[in-house]
Amino acid sequence: MRWPRWLPVDPFIAALLGTVVLATLLPARGSAADVGRVAATLAVALLFFLHGARITPRAAFAGARHWRLHLVVLFATYALFPLIGLAAAPLRPDVLTPELYQGLLFLCAVPSTVQTSIAFTAIAGGNVPAAVFSASFSNLAGVVLTPLLATALLHDTGAARMSAGAVGTVVLQILVPFALGQLSRPLTARWIERHRTLTSRVDRGSILLVVYTAFSAGVVAGVWDEVSPARLGVLVAVVCVLLALVLGLTYAAGRLLRFDRADRATILFCGSKKSLATGLPMAAVMVSPQLLGLLVLPLMLYHQIQLVVCAWLARRWGARQA
Structure with missing residues (x-):
């Protein structure tokens, strides 16, 4: 069955929402929760192995000469977002609960998307080779930068701490599988290219498993008692304002720095994205299961909203180009 085109919700987001509902109604408990955590750990490692095997260094570096553009995109991803997140601190606790504000900060530390950044840049008539490099390099850098940045942003809240044990976990579950994926490219790249549908399902299935275990732990811990429908509506509004600010500032930066139209499109669509596929597994590695459900909620909302808004843009x- 094909997903109805008239529905405004991405089918993967619908699956995520369904998984959240399932975890809310039938959360994993006891030994089932232990099995789920082990499976989610293995799924995260597999996910980052596939990320490493999928990114083509040669294709990505074809656009590397546009260093000014890439610096702007990196600044937007790893500096502008966190600065806006820190500036939103007065929203806590009256507008956002401390846990939801932590989720907003974590969202600001996540890398850009790869596929959708490139796809939207191409639709807009932007600089596609530069978008390939910027999006790919954002994810490569994010393997290291996101855990460090998230730890720094969440240090005062205590949600994520880069202790020696946490460093080892990040290395084993993220860096090592990613590096092995890169090293395996001579053997796996063609197979992965031929089986894109299968690997995409593995990607998404891994994320759904992480979401189910995360929200199951949250339900058991009683986190949903802290999020009323009104509070959820406020969070949606805050996430929309964040996206509008980043879109406006990246567009203004492109014009002020005198980039041409194609490069401005690349900056806009690469600098405003945040990757659920990368961010959620990283959160699963860094944060305790009891805190994970609420922590990733802002990222899940931002992901869907950015898809709708950026597709329209x-x-x-x-x-206009046509």
């Missing part, structure tokens, strides 16, 4: 940019 990309089509408008592309129509």
Whole structure:
């Protein structure tokens, strides 16, 4: 069955929401929760192995000469977002609960998306080789930068701490599988290219497993008692404002720095994205299961909203070019 095109929700987001509902109604408990955590750990390692095997260094570095553009995108991803997140501190605790504010900060530390950044840049008539490099390098850098940045941002809240044990966990579950994936490319790249549908399902299935175990632990710990429908609506509004600010500032930066139209499109669509596929597994590695459900909620909302808004923007940019 094909997903109805008239539905505004991405099918993967619908699956995520369904997984959250399932975890809320039938959370894993006891030995089942232990099995789920082990399976989620293995799924995260497999996910980052596939990320490493999928990223093509040669194709990505074809756009490396646009260093000014890449610096702007990196600044937006790893500096502008965190600065906005820190500036939102007065929203705590009256507007956002401390846990949801932690989730907002974690969202600000996550790398850019790869596939959608490149796709929207292409639809808008942007600089696609530069988008390939920026999006790929954002994820490569994020393997190291996101855990460090998230630890720094969440240090005062205590949600994530880069202790010696946490460093070892990040290395074993993220860096080592990613490096092995890169090293395996001579053997695995062609197979992965031929079986994109299968690897995509493995990617998404891994994320759904992490979401189920995370929200199961949260339900058992009683975290949903802290999020009312009104509070959820406020969080959606805050996430929309965050996206609007980043889109406006990246667009303004492109014009002020006198980039041409194609490069401005690349900055806009690469600098405003945040990757659920990378961010959620990283959160699962860094944060205790009891805190994980609420921590990733802002990222899940931002991911869906950015898809809808940026798809509309990309089509408008592309129509103007035509």
